[in-house]
Amino acid sequence: MSQKATNLRINAERLWETIMETAQIGATAKGGVRRLTLSDLDRRVRDWFVDACKKAGCSITVDDMGNIFARRAGKNPNLAPIAVGSHLDTQPSGGKFDGIIGVLSGLELLRTLNEAGIETEAPIEVIDWTNEEGSRFAPAMLASGVFAGKFSREYAYARADRDGKSFGEELERIGYRGEAPCGAHPLSAFFELHIEQGPILEAEGKVIGVVTDVQGMRWYEVTVEGEDCHAGTTPMPMRKDALLASARMITAINAVGRRHAPHAVTTVGLIEAQPNSRNVIPGKTFFTIDIRHPHDAVLATMEDEITRELEAIAAACGVSLALERVWNSPPVPFAKECVDAVREAARDLGLPSREIISGAGHDAAYVAAVAPTAMIFVPCERGISHNELEKAEPEHVAAGADVLLRAVLATDARLAEGVRA
Numbered sequence: 001m002s003q004k005a006t007n008l009r010i011n012a013e014r015l016w017e018t019i020m021e022t023a024q025i026g027a028t029a030k031g032g033v034r035r036l037t038l039s040d041l042d043r044r045v046r047d048w049f050v051d052a053c054k055k056a057g058c059s060i061t062v063d064d065m066g067n068i069f070a071r072r073a074g075k076n077p078n079l080a081p082i083a084v085g086s087h088l089d090t091q092p093s094g095g096k097f098d099g100i101i102g103v104l105s106g107l108e109l110l111r112t113l114n115e116a117g118i119e120t121e122a123p124i125e126v127i128d129w130t131n132e133e134g135s136r137f138a139p140a141m142l143a144s145g146v147f148a149g150k151f152s153r154e155y156a157y158a159r160a161d162r163d164g165k166s167f168g169e170e171l172e173r174i175g176y177r178g179e180a181p182c183g184a185h186p187l188s189a190f191f192e193l194h195i196e197q198g199p200i201l202e203a204e205g206k207v208i209g210v211v212t213d214v215q216g217m218r219w220y221e222v223t224v225e226g227e228d229c230h231a232g233t234t235p236m237p238m239r240k241d242a243l244l245a246s247a248r249m250i251t252a253i254n255a256v257g258r259r260h261a262p263h264a265v266t267t268v269g270l271i272e273a274q275p276n277s278r279n280v281i282p283g284k285t286f287f288t289i290d291i292r293h294p295h296d297a298v299l300a301t302m303e304d305e306i307t308r309e310l311e312a313i314a315a316a317c318g319v320s321l322a323l324e325r326v327w328n329s330p331p332v333p334f335a336k337e338c339v340d341a342v343r344e345a346a347r348d349l350g351l352p353s354r355e356i357i358s359g360a361g362h363d364a365a366y367v368a369a370v371a372p373t374a375m376i377f378v379p380c381e382r383g384i385s386h387n388e389l390e391k392a393e394p395e396h397v398a399a400g401a402d403v404l405l406r407a408v409l410a411t412d413a414r415l416a417e418g419v420r421a
């Protein structure tokens with residue numbers, strides 16, 4: 001990297017003002033943002049973003065999933081762009097930072113490069129991915145999923161909201177169904193800056209999370225069947241109590257999570273008991289299991305342990321067990337060269353950092369399937385997110401954007417060296 005690039009910092013005040021300006025589009029009374037995917041407000045923020053990027057000298061491409069690519073040309077048009085970005089849509093009662101800082105720090109990066117008169121070797125792109133949140137059109141990360149070949153375009157277009165409006169119709173209606181086929185767009189690298197949405201960085205006084213992996217997740221559905229019986233006349237040893245068996249199973253599932261500390265988490269978040277009557281021994285239950293860990297092998301072990309222990313509990317309680325895995329989202333390790341670029345950027349800037357595993361899904365997790373990718377986390381107050389009270393400190397957001405800028409410039413220097421070699 002040149003001396004000029006090494007000393008370069010983003011304009012923290014301008015970045016913060018930009019975040020506060022776009023927060024007006026869909027602002028809620030409690031200080032949050034409600035900007036649902038493909039709504040009129042989504043169109044407004046997209047128009048704002050496209051306009052700001054054009055003013056920064058970018059050319060704009062919109063693909064047929066509505067993903068926006070704002071490109072700042074590089075010296076070498078044969079190199080695939082180095083991309084940064086995230087999402088501008090929010091949860092129904094979302095905050096000002098989730099996704100948004102990843103896109104707007106990209107815009108700030110462009111403005112900083114322009115002011116400094118730095119020409120990169122590769123083009124730089126800032127991306128706004130459509131429908132990351134998935135709250136209006138499930139599933140989440142729909143458009144980055146199509147980009148990475150995880151979903152078909154037809155599947156995406158057919159997703160409907162609760163009023164029966166389809167993703168395809170709404171994309172057309174707001175005028176963001178572009179010409180470019182989604183996915184036919186090589187990237188040299190992709191970096192996503194995001195708030196942590198968890199409490200770890202804040203608790204440890206770290207400013208930068210060097211994200212190494214996105215953890216894997218498996219979902220199960222469990223049905224336990226015993227026998228409905230009179231609560232007053234059935235002696236304790238003769239009962240087939242499905243709810244009691246389920247309670248023991250929940251305890252066992254929790255223990256599996258603790259056994260694989262510190263990274264494992266296991267949750268039973270939903271349970272239904274039948275007939276749900278105070279004087280009937282419950283004959284049937286249905287519950288869900290959510291298990292997560294960064295390594296597939298550990299997830300497989302956890303699955304084995306849960307299966308074995310639930311079967312043993314069912315046998316001991318005289319009930320039947322049906323356990324079905326309904327979803328498997330494998331862990332995503334990020335690209336070493338991109339993770340290194342983030343780690344070194346934080347170190348060179350003297351920012352306290354630590355390695356961290358993303359507990360939540362992000363566009364970067366899909367993009368990682370088709371381009372070398374990494375993420376940068378910055379703290380958010382008490383880890384609260386998907387909430388109008390979501391809060392990040394201006395200096396932390398600025399630090400994250402500086403790391404982003406430096407990681408991009410280091411990647412560009414590496415690509416330039418590759419071209420010369």
Ligand SMILES: [Zn+2]
Nearest residue numbers: 098099132194
């Ligand atoms: Zn997000």
